[in-house]
Amino acid sequence: MELNQLTIHELQNRLRAGEATALEIVQALFKRIETVESRLKAYISLMKEDAFEGAIRADEAIKKGDINPLTGIPIALKDIYCTKGVRTTCGSRILHNYIPPYNATVVEKLQQAGAIFTGKTNMDEFAMGSSTETSFFGATRNPWDPERIPGGSSGGSAVAVAADECIAALGSDTGGSIRQPAALCGVVGMKPTYGRVSRFGLIAFASSLDQIGPFTKDVEDCAIIMNCIAGYDPKESTSVPADVPDYRDFLSRDIKGWTIGVPKEYFIEGIDPEVEQAVRQAIKVVEGLGAKTRDVSLPRTKYCLAVYYIVAPAEASSNLARYDGIKYGYRTPDSLDLLDMYKKSRSDGFGAEVKRRIMLGTYALSSGYYDAYYKKASQVRALIKQDFDEVFRTCDIILTPTTPTPAFKLGEKTDDPLQMYLSDILTISANLAGIPGISVPCGFSGSGLPIGLQFLASHFEEGKLMQIASAYEKNANLEKRRPHL
Amino acid sequence: MKYEAVIGLEVHAQLLTDTKIFCNCSTKFGAAPNSHTCPICLGMPGVLPVLNKKVVEYAIKMGLATHCRINAQCSFARKNYFYPDLPKGYQISQYAEPLAEFGHVDIEINGEKKAIGITRIHMEEDAGKLLHDEHNPVSYVDLNRTGVPLIEIVSEPDMRSAEEAAAYLKRLHEILVYLEICDGNMEEGSFRCDANISLRPWGETAFGIRTELKNMNSFRNVQRALEYEIKRQQYILDDGGEVVQETRLWEDGQGVTHSMRSKEEAHDYRYFPDPDLVPIDIGRDWVDEVEKNLPELPLAKRERFMGEYQISAYDAGVLTVSRALADYFEEVAKRSGKPKIAANWVMGDILKFLNEEKKDIKDCPITPSALADLIGLIDKGTISGKMAKDVVEQMYQTGKAPTAIIEEKGMVQITDESTLSKIISEVIEANPEQVAQYRSGKEKVFGFFVGQIMKATQGKANPKIINDLLKKMLTKS
Structure with a gap:
């Protein structure tokens, strides 16, 4: 095995034992990136120089015995996190030349933990999409079949992990943007509870839904990253000052006696039979570990997509107003007056999907429509959360497929936004309710595409997610495969 | 036809916090x-x-000072519109859940009291400023002011004249400054006012069509703009026309209002709760704590001064114009034990000196205790009131204690009766003609003698003693 194929915990052991150096890891990674990147396009910007310098510093630190949890570990960042002095585009032309003057809190936290950054990964423009096809910088491809999409919006991060172009990555999840690409690329992806990980420096799409989380090769790595990034941030008002446990403590615990809810609304018509079969098999695995499963209902599931496509675009229409060509980013070279400058800069700077959502959101917030759309959606959102609260009164965990189907082909849904929106139907509810969720691999389709299994837990129960995901991972006896590139 | 004006005001007051409302940047005015x-x-x-x-604390203060209900929970909303001085493309303000509601402010015009309702007080962030190049088609953006905290105070449409509006505005200004939460500087924009105004036929209860007036940066301009707008609307209505609902700008130089934008061009601000901020719970304890530390407000102070110090309503009004002046007066009154005399000194000489130099009472070189000492010296007869006028001027110029000045200048009053009798005899002897006039009943010449005696003593003679002695001596011989 090459060093870049290993997990964080495996590399930690090697680094500590002196069996590998950070420089060797980074070298192996960039060799891999050179080989596959032109076919996959996981990254928008590479930070090769920073990574090599970081590796040298890490090796010096290790020699001195100054070892932090992520010392010498190369991590990729979705291009939605502000990185001081490093271009941050959010996949958009309007920020194609934007260099932030500050670091996002998570970036600072990873740096303090010793991480090395490999680059900024590709994404749907402003995280609006489920396929990483709306990026101004071109589409990212699925390493299991480059004719297919990797999911989105954090497709670049998922692919970088799946194709061993980094050891772990950070993504952001507004409606499934971590869990869905994790499922379609065969890696672990977690969306923590809203308020668990600081959003400061995460370029906002929909502020009440956005949450940051890791992509990793296994559940233990997920716990390691979460240990580094979770916690209260005084720079964010919606950050929650709750204690953060050591998530690694949950990895070896069993799930005997747990009650697992299986919501009937998540095994809907249109779900791929191979996906359903893989998930049914997973249910047997957790039952074999001493958990009881029971059928539960989340009756407002049918409203999730509608509520999401009012709330998220409404917030986005306001969040994206700052991209006006005045202070930073793209400005039209020719304009007649101020209004013309706004119109041209924004018309040329934003892609079609972003403009569609800005218009949807602007409409939903308009005078005379607010009550019927935004206000009503917010009320239904509260009911959706109640559905989950109800189920979590009797269940430890909810188990569902992560996506209705394995990865679809590039271009297959770009002309049909509604079909595209439906690919998030199983993940959106967790964002609306603010609860944590994790997607772990649960097998492959007949054509060799990864399938994802989703666990959902109540607020701030990330530990429980680690516990069941780890137990499942160890006992599922899944075939170990790597994408052929 | 006779019309009644209906006026409501929206006031924006910058709060005197050290840092901005949502970040740690300084709020100081005038930086690069x-x-x-x-x-x-x-x-x-x-x-x-x-x-x-x-x-929040400052806003609660204003809410309490204007008798508002402080809501147990309030929240922020985004007001969305595009403008280069608004870097986020939205202003963080309050909409559905303001901090304070249902208050009032009492005004008085020609002795008639009236309560003006306060609809709401809410917190928001200020926008930046645009600087336009006079020679080139370029504008610059200065964002120093962006995020400076504001409270917006919205009144009910309770005012019926420009005069009432000005009185209300002055009262609000006075309260804000008293609370020390706003410097009240209208020129620098720390205190700004927009007005809504409509007319209706006398006796009508429904509102007419209103216009919104902006760009009035002084009390005087608010009154002038409203007076102009009342006449303008009256003219339109008398002519059988209809007032257009629009925003109009006051043009100070021309003394008129100009249309700025019509109702159709008005923004749809698309308010919605700001998802980046959590609702603020304002517990009773917090409100009580703020209330406990609230200073005495101008109106209450005025009434107390009138009762406690037996001064006139007018004097109480002058002396409570600012908290510092009221404190100054009160200390002089207490230390001297002569509140009425203290009021005369403060309102007379002290304010005259300060006004001449455009200084604030806080910069007055005469301390309240020095002024009280001076009053005591007059009372004891050490110096005359006339001498005191000179002393106080010296005090103002040098900052020295009154006793020091009196000693330096040898200004101690002559009260010794034998010394004074001698001087009086000399004056009487030297002016037999006037003595004869006095004795024949022409009492007016009494003043002449007093003048002569003062001249002889360089003003140091005790006037009361002179009065008594002179009267006796003139009638006696």
Whole structure:
């Protein structure tokens, strides 16, 4: 095995034992990136120089015995996190030349933990999409079949992990943007509870839904990253000052006696039979570990997509107003007056999907429509959360497929936004309710595409997610495969 | 036809916090453009606001001072519109859940009292400023002011004349300054006012069509603009026309209002709750704590001064114009034990000196205790009131204690009766003609003698003793 194929915990052991150096890891990674990147396009910007310098510093630190949890570990960042002095585009032309003057809190936290950054990964423009096809910088491809999409919006991060172009990555999840690409690329992806990980420096799409989380090769790595990034941030008002446990403590615990809810609304018509079969098999695995499963209902599931496509675009229409060509980013070279400058800069700077959502959101917030759309959606959102609260009164965990189907082909849904929106139907509810969720691999389709299994837990129960995901991972006896590139 | 004006005011007051409402940048006025900025107030991608608690405290103060209900929970909303001085493309304000509601402010015009309702008081952030190049078609943006905390105080449409509006505005200004939460500087924009005004036929209860007036940066301009607008609307209505609902700008130089934008061009602000900020719970304890530390407000102070110090309503009004002046007067009154005399000195000489130099009472070189000492010296007869006038001027110029000045200048009053009798005899002897006039009943010449005696003593003679002695001596011989 090459060093870049290993997990964080495996590399930690090697680094500590002196069996590998950070420089060797980074070298192996960039060799891999050179080989596959032109076919996959996981990254928008590479930070090769920073990574090599970081590796040298890490090796010096290790020699001195100054070892932090992520010392010498190369991590990729979705291009939605502000990185001081490093271009941050959010996949958009309007920020194609934007260099932030500050670091996002998570970036600072990873740096303090010793991480090395490999680059900024590709994404749907402003995280609006489920396929990483709306990026101004071109589409990212699925390493299991480059004719297919990797999911989105954090497709670049998922692919970088799946194709061993980094050891772990950070993504952001507004409606499934971590869990869905994790499922379609065969890696672990977690969306923590809203308020668990600081959003400061995460370029906002929909502020009440956005949450940051890791992509990793296994559940233990997920716990390691979460240990580094979770916690209260005084720079964010919606950050929650709750204690953060050591998530690694949950990895070896069993799930005997747990009650697992299986919501009937998540095994809907249109779900791929191979996906359903893989998930049914997973249910047997957790039952074999001493958990009881029971059928539960989340009756407002049918409203999730509608509520999401009012709330998220409404917030986005306001969040994206700052991209006006005045202070930073793209400005039209020719304009007649101020209004013309706004119109041209924004018309040329934003892609079609972003403009569609800005218009949807602007409409939903308009005078005379607010009550019927935004206000009503917010009320239904509260009911959706109640559905989950109800189920979590009797269940430890909810188990569902992560996506209705394995990865679809590039271009297959770009002309049909509604079909595209439906690919998030199983993940959106967790964002609306603010609860944590994790997607772990649960097998492959007949054509060799990864399938994802989703666990959902109540607020701030990330530990429980680690516990069941780890137990499942160890006992599922899944075939170990790597994408052929 | 006879019309009644219906006026409501929206006042924006900048709060005197050290830092901005959602970041740690300084709020100081007058710095180099964009030097008081950070990624947060610049609206950089990814930044988030964190509320400055001091802003809430100051807003609660104003709410309590205007008899508002302080809501147990309030929240922030986004007001969305595009303008280059608004870096996020929205202003963080309050909409559905303001901090305070249902208050009132009492005004008085020609002895008639009236309560003007306060609809709401809410917190929000200020926008930046545009600087237009006079020679080139270029504009610059200065974002120092962006994020400076404001409270907006919205009145009920309770005012019926420009005069009432001006009185209300002055009262609000006075309260804000008394609370020390706003410097009240209208020229620098720390205190700004927009007005809504409509006319209706006398006796009608429904509102007419209103216009909104902006760009009035002094009390006088608010009154002038409203007076102009009343006449303008009256003219339109008398002519059988209809007032257009629009925003109009006051043009100070021309003394008129100009249309700025019509109702159709009005923004749809698309208010919605700001998802980056959590609702603020304002517990009873917090409100009680703020209330406990609230200073005495101008109106209450005025009434107390009238009762406690037996001074006139007019004097009480002058002396409570600012908290510092009221404190100054009160200390002089207490230390001297002569409140009425203290009031005369403060309102007379002290304010005259300060006004001449355009100084604030806080910069007065005469301390309240020095002024009280001076009053005591007059009372004891050490110096005459006339001498005191000179002493106080010296005190103002040198900052010295009155006793020191009196000693230096040898200004101690002559009260010794034998000394004075001698001087009086000399004056009487030297002016037999006037003595004869006096004795024949022409009492007016009495003043002449007093003048002569004062001249002889360089003004140091005790006037009361002179009065008595002179009268006796003139009639006696």
